Amino acid sequence: MGEVAATRERIxxxxxxxxxxxxxxxxxxxxxxxxxxxxxGSVYHFFRTKRELLEAVxxxxxxxxxxxxxxxxxxxxxxxxxxxxxxxADYRERVRTTExxxxxxxxxxxxxxxxxxxxxxxxxxxxxxxxxxxxxxxxERAKTRFRPGTxxxxxxxxxxxxxxxxxxxxVAEASIExxxxxxxxxxxxxxxxxRKTKRS
Amino acid sequence: MGEVAATRERIxxxxxxxxxxxxxxxxxxxxxxxxxxxxxGSVYHFFRTKRELLEAVxxxxxxxxxxxxxxxxxxxxxxxxxxxxxxxADYRERVRTTExxxxxxxxxxxxxxxxxxxxxxxxxxxxxxxxxxxxxxxxERAKTRFRPGTxxxxxxxxxxxxxxxxxxxxVAEASIExxxxxxxxxxxxxxxxxRKTKRS
DNA sequence: GTCTATAGGCCGATAGAC
DNA sequence: GTCTATCGGCCTATAGAC
Numbered sequence: 301m302g303e304v305a306a307t308r309e310r311i312x313x314x315x316x317x318x319x320x321x322x323x324x325x326x327x328x329x330x331x332x333x334x335x336x337x338x339x340x341g342s343v344y345h346f347f348r349t350k351r352e353l354l355e356a357v358x359x360x361x362x363x364x365x366x367x368x369x370x371x372x373x374x375x376x377x378x379x380x381x382x383x384x385x386x387x388x389a390d391y392r393e394r395v396r397t398t399e400x401x402x403x404x405x406x407x408x409x410x411x412x413x414x415x416x417x418x419x420x421x422x423x424x425x426x427x428x429x430x431x432x433x434x435x436x437x438x439x440e441r442a443k444t445r446f447r448p449g450t451x452x453x454x455x456x457x458x459x460x461x462x463x464x465x466x467x468x469x470x471v472a473e474a475s476i477e478x479x480x481x482x483x484x485x486x487x488x489x490x491x492x493x494x495r496k497t498k499r500s
Numbered sequence: 501m502g503e504v505a506a507t508r509e510r511i512x513x514x515x516x517x518x519x520x521x522x523x524x525x526x527x528x529x530x531x532x533x534x535x536x537x538x539x540x541g542s543v544y545h546f547f548r549t550k551r552e553l554l555e556a557v558x559x560x561x562x563x564x565x566x567x568x569x570x571x572x573x574x575x576x577x578x579x580x581x582x583x584x585x586x587x588x589a590d591y592r593e594r595v596r597t598t599e600x601x602x603x604x605x606x607x608x609x610x611x612x613x614x615x616x617x618x619x620x621x622x623x624x625x626x627x628x629x630x631x632x633x634x635x636x637x638x639x640e641r642a643k644t645r646f647r648p649g650t651x652x653x654x655x656x657x658x659x660x661x662x663x664x665x666x667x668x669x670x671v672a673e674a675s676i677e678x679x680x681x682x683x684x685x686x687x688x689x690x691x692x693x694x695r696k697t698k699r700s
Numbered sequence: 701g702t703c704t705a706t707a708g709g710c711c712g713a714t715a716g717a718c
Numbered sequence: 719g720t721c722t723a724t725c726g727g728c729c730t731a732t733a734g735a736c
Contacts, residue, residue, distance in 0.1 A: 307701085307702085321615075322616075323525070323611075323612060325523070325525040325526060326525060326616075328728075328729060328730085329729080329730065329731090330728085330729080330730095338702085338703095339702070339703050339704080340703090340704090340730095341702075341703060341704075341705090341731090341732085341733095342701080342702060342703075343731095344730090344731065344732080345701065345702075348731090349730080349731080350729095350730070350731090400615060401615055403611075407611070407668055408611050410668050410671055410672045411523075411603075411607065411608050411611050411612070411668060411671060412523060412611070412612060414671045414672050415521075415600060415601055415671055416522075416526075421671075421672060421674060424672045425672045425673050425674075428669060428672050428673075453681075454681045454682075454684065454685055455685065457669065457678055457681055457682060458662075458681070458682055458685040460665065460669065461661075461662055461665030461666050461668075461669060461678070461682040461685075462658075462661055462662065462665055463665065464664065464665040464668050464669075465660065465661030465662055465663065465664040465665030465666075465668075466661050466665075468607055468610050468611060468661075468664050468665075469628060469657065469660065469661060469664075471610055471611060471614045471615055471621075472610045472614050472621060472624045472625045472628050473625050473628070474621065474625075478657055478661070481653075481654045481657055481658070482654075482657060482658055482661040484654065485654055485655065485658040485661075485689070488689075488693075489685070489688075489689040489692070492689070492692040493688075507719085507720085528710075528711060528712085529711080529712065529713090530710085530711080530712095538720085538721095539720070539721050539722080540712095540721090540722090541713090541714085541715095541720075541721060541722075541723090542719080542720060542721075543712095544712090544713070544714080545719065545720075548713095549712080549713080550711095550712065550713090
């Protein structure tokens, strides 16, 4: 390992990109290898099947979730609730700047392969669970600001629900507007779950 | 037309079912024809390409939305807000009874093909828009119960957002629980947007 | 470990008999 | 309008030289 980047790593990175943009089925191993500047047969030196490559992709996403998705957003603000919205703002920018070709890669794979590949389903579920856990961590750091009895498990799952549902409508509408509208409703909801204090 | 059911209709119905369960890419025209009790070549008598068949499927969904999705749910309750939750309850039952193989067919196609097929994208968007319109109709019938200034466009889009995001997590978790949890949060939110009255 | 070559299968689409 | 036969292409996966 080291060098320019081990061949295996380059193949996994190409697969991540192509699965996210084109989906699993439409991404051929030949295209993945070409994008990784490797040859078709090389893929089979590291992965026995295309599904095994998919699992490596999903494991890589899982490992990258906190350092690449949450930590950069957390670094921009100290307020735990605003940290959640900072993560959502990053998704927004990625969806917008790629013109809806690159959205939530896990969500796309969830609908495409989770129903037919039990191994992939478990890894997709683990990615979602880790995402919810990170959000729940934010909520719990703001615990005292919420009404007593607030269900943080349900609320963190709801944040993921809203993010995924919002991105889906952006793809259909080819517009970022549904994302902004849904996140605004989510903010209204979260605000409504806070204790009543003197100021906002 | 008439008879047992015109060949074209049977082909479209088979395609609806297979696209919903397996996705667009994994559903071969041979399988669709076989499920419709027709031969492979027959498909091309009615549709020039597979994408044209997809468009017929999406147009059929659009026409069936109000009579097959909304009217049966509306008939079960007179309360406009409960009518929305009745529609959501029907999705829940379909997701649950099919063990997450059949969910929201439009949502699945949205992530799989909307980014790459402009014609299909527009039809998917129209399906989503019609769904939101029907929900907004319910909200407006309950207008006087909401706080003044409530944004019904945003709220109806939010209901779709929550439905789609919730179903996605059900697929990943192979459980109906995320759906129930998210719909419960949605109910909490909608309740919080109502005027304060004497009871509940 | 990397590459070439190719097997073997399935797919969308076409041509043409009836 | 329905069916058969088939083309050409692309795909996953394998075999084997270097």
